[in-house]
Amino acid sequence: MTSFTPALQASSLRYDPALKRNRLDKFYNALSGFFSLIVVMPLFLVLVYVIIQGGRLISIPLFTQLPPAPGLEGGGIGNAIIGTFVVTIVASLIAIPIGVGGGVYLAEYSTGGPFARFIRTGNDILAGVPSIICGVFVYGAIVATRVFFGQSYTAVAGGIALAVLMLPTVIKTTDEGLKLVPKALSMGAIGVGASKFVTVTRITLPSAFTPIATGIVLAIARAAGETAPLIFTALFSPFWPEGVFNPIATMSVLIFNFAIMPYEAQNELAWAASFVLVVLILGANLLARWLRRFAN
């Protein structure tokens, strides 16, 4: 103990910025900050360009007119905006009942047996299936077989493809949302004589409404921006939508088709559609965030 000089003792207790470990610490602090900057930069750059290139094209005709023929000027994306809503609504009508029902089974009825584990694993795998494969699947199962009144490409087929993508998210958020509901609530309901059906539909599901709604809004927002499952299911149409059993234009497919065309007018419409789509999707995300805060 006596071998330490008082000076050394004092200095080893004081923070010494020249020490290698402290200099490394500073370096890593700066590096991680720099990495964060790189990570958030693409969001800014994409948003800035979408706002500049797309925002300046926002006008009334953009929402009310059809896209122009190649080589012509002007026009709008009215049909694609309607189409995106139609396809997304079809997808939601399919995915939400199935997903919530499946989630109710996993959280409320299953007892952790092999069937429930199989469904949970299957759900994770389905979530990992590439979106283009969903498109290929719906093409093979619905478009090529012409099950809808002999029509090949239909808005409904596009909606089904998006529903396959939404399903895993809806099931997972329902499952997890229901598990967060205190057991005492459902036990109380059972205790006063409610049946399981009444307990689930009147007590447990309403209590878990916020987390489930948040997950569903996020799933819808993701589906609205998807392109790959639509390019050979809903296809595209330069005309106004003619019902759900015909090909339909969507904003995402419009962006894809028009971005790779060598015409200025089409490229500009692609930017305008990007602006509308990004505003809608980021709006839905902020809505989901607001819902979540509501829950807390």
Add this chain to the structure above:
Amino acid sequence: MMTDQIQARFTRRKRPPADRIVDGGFRYLTIALASTVAIVLLAIFLTVFEGAQDAIKEFGLKFLTTSSWNPVTGEYGAFTAIYGTLVTSFLALLIAVPLGVGTAIFITENLLPLRWREIIGVMVELLAAIPSVVLGLWAIFVMEPFLRPLLVFLNTALGWLPFFSTAPQGPGVAPAVLILVVMILPIITAISRDALNQVPIALRQGSYGVGSTRWIAIFDVILPAAISSIVGGIMLALGRAMGETMAVTMIIGNSTNFSWSLLAPGNTISAMLANQFGEASGIQVSALLYAALILMLMTFAVNIFAQWIVRKLSLRY
């Protein structure tokens, strides 16, 4: 007298039959709805597998190693696309992992006030929400022209390497890798952030208590404790990168000719499907479905491996 009344009130009564039917029916309904997941998954696999049969019979395993893609002579080999899928996803992962994990550490440490860190976290989540096709549009008109001088420089300075041996002509593998990085960064960052947040505070306090600096604590204690979830997230991102379609299709150039060069146009399985599946006929459809089957098996293997590695690496603290 009294006991009779009480007994009468508490005798076991059965629910009305209608109630019981609703109750039981609802249970079976949820079982049926949950089964859709399994049915859809099976149907996807069978549709792709069934459609690929002709090509599997015709080309066999040679399909994986040859790179001819000729609709005129009916000769198909998916090597270019498989190579492109693997190279783009692994290179993207190589760039995205340090950036994503670094950012996750930055926003879980107290280097900035909590408010600022939350804002960065929200921005990362919003980046994940931007549709792939919009990123592709941005890549074509903004990112690629901006990066062109750098790619030209790589070609002139390092052209003797096969990876930079061709002059950049616009779309190519390198811009595709970069846009993939943008797409998988949010996944890696978000999952790593959750994993780091879940490390018990006692571990950090213990590490600081024995005198480690912030980054000694991070590298030796906190990261090892969170590594299983982080690696799981990285594998999930790899699966996503392999299957990512639109942005890659728009910027990779869709060339079926094989080239070692990252500056040359290339192809991935998903890009090939997006481009050709709509107009294909005959054996080409089957060849594309064969490629789709390979893609499915690859992402499937990555996802299974991710689950295995999470179990294998999880520390018991």
